[in-house]
Amino acid sequence: xxxxxxxxxxxxxxxxxxxxxxxxxxxxxxxxxxxxxxxxxxxxxxxxxxxxxxxxxxxxxxxxxxxxxxxxxxxxxxxxxxxxxxxxxxxxxxxxxxxxxxxxxxxxxxxxxxxxxxxxxxxxxxxxxxxxxxxxxxxxxxxxxxxxxxxxxxxxxxxxxxxxxxxxxxxxxxxxxxxxxxxxxxxxxxxxxxxxxxxxxxxxxxxxxxxxxxxxxxxxxxxxxxxxxxxxxxxxxxxxxxxxxxxxxxxxxxxxxxxxxxxxxxxxxxxxxxxxxxxxxxxxxxxxxxxxxxxxxxxxxxxxxxxxxxxxxxxxxxxxxxxxxxxxxxxxxxxxxxxxxxxxxxxxxxxxxxxxxxxxxxxxxxxxxxxxxxxxxx
Numbered sequence: 001x002x003x004x005x006x007x008x009x010x011x012x013x014x015x016x017x018x019x020x021x022x023x024x025x026x027x028x029x030x031x032x033x034x035x036x037x038x039x040x041x042x043x044x045x046x047x048x049x050x051x052x053x054x055x056x057x058x059x060x061x062x063x064x065x066x067x068x069x070x071x072x073x074x075x076x077x078x079x080x081x082x083x084x085x086x087x088x089x090x091x092x093x094x095x096x097x098x099x100x101x102x103x104x105x106x107x108x109x110x111x112x113x114x115x116x117x118x119x120x121x122x123x124x125x126x127x128x129x130x131x132x133x134x135x136x137x138x139x140x141x142x143x144x145x146x147x148x149x150x151x152x153x154x155x156x157x158x159x160x161x162x163x164x165x166x167x168x169x170x171x172x173x174x175x176x177x178x179x180x181x182x183x184x185x186x187x188x189x190x191x192x193x194x195x196x197x198x199x200x201x202x203x204x205x206x207x208x209x210x211x212x213x214x215x216x217x218x219x220x221x222x223x224x225x226x227x228x229x230x231x232x233x234x235x236x237x238x239x240x241x242x243x244x245x246x247x248x249x250x251x252x253x254x255x256x257x258x259x260x261x262x263x264x265x266x267x268x269x270x271x272x273x274x275x276x277x278x279x280x281x282x283x284x285x286x287x288x289x290x291x292x293x294x295x296x297x298x299x300x301x302x303x304x305x306x307x308x309x310x311x312x313x314x315x316x317x318x319x320x321x322x323x324x325x326x327x328x329x330x331x332x333x334x335x336x337x338x339x340x341x342x343x344x345x346x347x348x349x350x351x352x353x354x355x356x357x358x359x360x361x362x363x364x365x366x367x368x369x370x371x372x373x374x375x376x377x378x
Contacts, residue, residue, distance in 0.1 A: 002042035003363065004035055008052040008349075012339040013320035018049070023345045026362035031341060047349065050357060051316070054324040054339055055090025055346030056301055059331060060191070060221050060244060060275035063092060063122065064111040066295075067099025069281045075102065076279045076295045078111060081118045086369030087299035090346035090361040091121040091328075091336050095154045095191065096128035097280060098161050105134050112149050119364050119371075121336065121344065123149045125191050129156035131165040133173065140173060144180025144188060151331050152177055152189030157203050159195025167206040174213055187332025192220045194229060201232045208239065215241045219330060221275065224251045224258045237267040242330045245322070247304045248276040248296035255300070256307040259322060260314065273330055274322040276300050306354045316354075 003023040010016040010031070022030040022038055030038075061079060068074025084092055092115065094108050108124055115122040126143045127133040133153055135143050143150045153173060156162035165173075174190050181188025194201060201220055207213045215236075221244035223233035230252065237243045243262070247255040255274060262272055278298030301323050308319035328337025335344050345363040350356055359366045366372065 002029070002038055004038050004042035004044045005052070006035075006044060006046045007049055008047045009049055010339060011051065011053045011317050011320060013054055013317050013324050013337075015317050016339075021052070021339075021347075023360075023363050026345055026364075028339060028341055028343050028345050031339070051350040051352070051354070052339070053316075053320055053348045053350065054337055055348055055359065055361060056088040056305070056323045057091040057093075057327040057331075057333075057337055058084075058089045058276050058278065058298070058301055058323075059093045059273060059327045060246070061092050061094060061278040061298060062097060062280050062296075063094030063115065063124075064103060064108045066097045066280045067103060074281055074294070075099075076281050079279050079298060081115055081120050082369035083298055084115075084120060084369070085359050085361060085366045087302045088348040088356050088359055089298070089301065090348075090359065091123075091333070093123045093125065093151065093331065095125045096134065098129050098156075100128040100130065100134045103128075105136050109136060109147070109149070116149075119361055121346065121362065123151050123331070123333075125152050125154040125189075126150055127153040127155055129154075129159070129162050129193065131155065131163040131169050131173070139176060141176035141180035144177060144186060145184050148184075151186060152181075152191055154191045154193065156193035156195065158197040158199045158201070159193060160197065162193070162195060165203070167203050167211060170203060170207055171211045171213060174207070174217060178217060181332075188217055189331060190218050192218060194220050194222045194225065194233075196225055196229065200229050201236055204236060204241075208241075215239060219244055219273075222246050222250060222277070224253070224255060226252045230258060230261075234262055234265050234267055237262065237271040238265075240271070242271050242273060242326070243267075244273045244275050246277050247274050247300035248278055248298065249280055249282060254304070254307070256304040256312055259304075259308060260312050269318060269321055270326055270329065272322055273327045274301050274304055275327070302356065309354060
């Protein structure tokens with residue numbers, strides 16, 4: 001059966017206006033001003049003018065839990081699908097952190113596939129903090145080739161917990177990502193954790209300037225740890241890279257203000273994303289930013305996106321970019337991050353005050369993170 005959603009105010013994320021959507025098999029089949037010819041064979045939902053947007057994408061989240069900062073008891077828990085959907089996240093990319101012993105790639109893969117079985121779009125990175133990349137198959141290139149959910153590899157630089165990889169070592173890792181991705185028709189991303197050591201983002205500039213590696217395959221994250229690092233990250237984005245602003249962990253100012261700061265500094269609006277770092281273990285100082293919460297909250301992307309509109313005065317269509325279209329483009333997920341015919345039916349439904357009312361993930365409807373029968377949303 002089809003699902004016909006009537007009378008929505010659509011941001012795709014560009015503003016479209018009041019339209020109807022026809023959905024089936026988890027895909028968007030048609031967008032139009034009058035699709036009533038499908039009524040007889042559809043479940044019909046009159047959305048009564050609600051705002052509809054693409055579902056949110058979180059490209060940096062500890063789906064299987066993360067290592068603890070304060071002993072074995074501080075290991076963080078797995079992320080639940082209910083919590084993801086309750087904050088509008090319909091696509092999540094999992095990764096490991098400092099811990100490559102108690103947290104394994106096989107465990108992360110199992111979590112990713114479990115979320116897929118439950119109806120969420122989930123992916124993952126190989127690797128962790130070290131240059132000794134953790135893999136599922138024995139190499140990053142083979143992971144890219146043979147493990148469909150793997151979109152790239154994570155590594156850490158400029159952090160006392162990293163293995164201090166040289167630019168040449170990073171180039172060799174990027175080669176594996178790029179070659180495996182090319183055959184498997186994946187873009188391939190080196191997802192780079194940034195710490196606070198003096199090198200900052202300089203090794204990534206060396207990759208681009210000395211080794212001439214395409215900047216679009218390198219994504220630094222935690223760019224907003226401090227003002228100095230963020231200034232260098234802005235320079236990286238203005239050179240053509242895509243920088244990731246963390247919403248749920250270390251930051252020197254409210255993340256939505258960092259987004260505005262970057263755009264006002266001349267960063268192209270498509271060269272910036274936000275991610276939560278959800279379920280990372282927080283230091284005592286950072287946990288105070290989140291009301292004493294010991295793990296990074298996964299709902300912060302939604303909150304910062306709405307603050308861009310309500311506090312920052314940014315138009316909805318622009319505020320959506322860092323959590324919809326931009327991460328989809330950065331990751332090479334052509335069927336995500338936008339509402340268009342042929343794309344996955346991942347949507348968020350908001351009232352005029354940007355309160356989240358319902359979520360659709362691959363054509364199934366959820367309220368407060370729980371699946372509901374179609375008749376319950378009327």
